[in-house]
Amino acid sequence: MTAAVPICAIVPPYFLDRLAEAGHEPAVRSLALDTAHRAARLAAPPPTAGARGLNRVIADAGHSQRLPGRTVRTEGHAPVADPSINHAYDGLGDTFALYAQVFGRDSVDGRGLRLDASVHYGQNYDNAFWNGRRMVFGDGDGEIFGDFTACVDVIGHELTHGVTQFTAGLEYQDQPGALNESVSDVFGSLVKQYALHQSAADADWLIGAGLLAPGIQGVALRSMKAPGTAYDDPQLGKDPQPAHMRDYVDTAQDNGGVHINSGIPNHAFYLLATALGGQAWDCAGRIWYDALTGGGLSADADFTAFARATVAAAKARYPDRSSIADTVSASWAQVGVSPG
Numbered sequence: 001m002t003a004a005v006p007i008c009a010i011v012p013p014y015f016l017d018r019l020a021e022a023g024h025e026p027a028v029r030s031l032a033l034d035t036a037h038r039a040a041r042l043a044a045p046p047p048t049a050g051a052r053g054l055n056r057v058i059a060d061a062g063h064s065q066r067l068p069g070r071t072v073r074t075e076g077h078a079p080v081a082d083p084s085i086n087h088a089y090d091g092l093g094d095t096f097a098l099y100a101q102v103f104g105r106d107s108v109d110g111r112g113l114r115l116d117a118s119v120h121y122g123q124n125y126d127n128a129f130w131n132g133r134r135m136v137f138g139d140g141d142g143e144i145f146g147d148f149t150a151c152v153d154v155i156g157h158e159l160t161h162g163v164t165q166f167t168a169g170l171e172y173q174d175q176p177g178a179l180n181e182s183v184s185d186v187f188g189s190l191v192k193q194y195a196l197h198q199s200a201a202d203a204d205w206l207i208g209a210g211l212l213a214p215g216i217q218g219v220a221l222r223s224m225k226a227p228g229t230a231y232d233d234p235q236l237g238k239d240p241q242p243a244h245m246r247d248y249v250d251t252a253q254d255n256g257g258v259h260i261n262s263g264i265p266n267h268a269f270y271l272l273a274t275a276l277g278g279q280a281w282d283c284a285g286r287i288w289y290d291a292l293t294g295g296g297l298s299a300d301a302d303f304t305a306f307a308r309a310t311v312a313a314a315k316a317r318y319p320d321r322s323s324i325a326d327t328v329s330a331s332w333a334q335v336g337v338s339p340g
Helices: 013-021 025-038 081-104 152-166 174-196 263-276 282-295 303-317 322-334
Strands: 057-059 070-074 113-121 126-130 135-137
Touching: 013 135, 057 081, 057 126, 070 081, 081 113, 081 152, 081 174, 081 282, 113 126, 113 303, 113 322, 126 152, 135 152, 135 282, 152 174, 152 282, 174 303, 263 303, 282 303, 303 322
Parallel strands: 057 113, 113 135
Antiparallel strands: 057 070, 126 135
């Protein structure tokens, strides 16, 4: 299934709102662009699938706001002098590898969709987003954010919005929207862990580590291990993510707090992966993938519905290992969500 596609950006609007209110000009421009993207939505459906297998096309927007830009690297071609182009190319490949090699999925749509990306979008653009057809990367302003192509988990996060688009189609509002964001964080982290050959115990469980510029008091955009601790900076404020339902944030901003309340299911996944041990993609990741793609989720699924889907997925995948489903239930219970 393909749902109506929002413009899903890695940097939440409340991040940029605060910077814009303080007069940070790149944030002002970035917010204006983000607003325009969301208002425009999609003028056309995503491209149809082509030949199966990995097929990447990287374009350079040349600091303009015109997409896609000039094609600068295609599948199988050697690295170029521009590191942003190479980072985007490699990050698309790392994301494809996780989905293909672990979950048997052929690109984000499951049918070999070509992976398109544009780098150097806009002037000091402080964001990266998936628009339903391609990845778009800003360079950052150098004061708050660095180059958005440099974090493979950011690339994995955004492309996973495409996977959700073609599977569960979770609405981008309130709890379904927070699940949409959380699923992207989960698989973005798994992309990084898979590329680095990390175990659940070794992973940092940070989203966007290294994205914040030197001098900013923070380590990343979000922490799955400890939601609410990723940053605490005079310019950015304090990370608002909760780790438990008792601290759920009711707000009309950010589509009902989709980037905020995603900390709750994020933490549930972290608890499950570390409780099971080993490599997080191997068991916990398969359960989350099965829940997302199994066809049993409605587009308006809330946290409880998704928790139930993960327990059911664990029972179906590991019928002779009831302790796994019990651990899934316990992980949700620790963040205040009961699968029932």
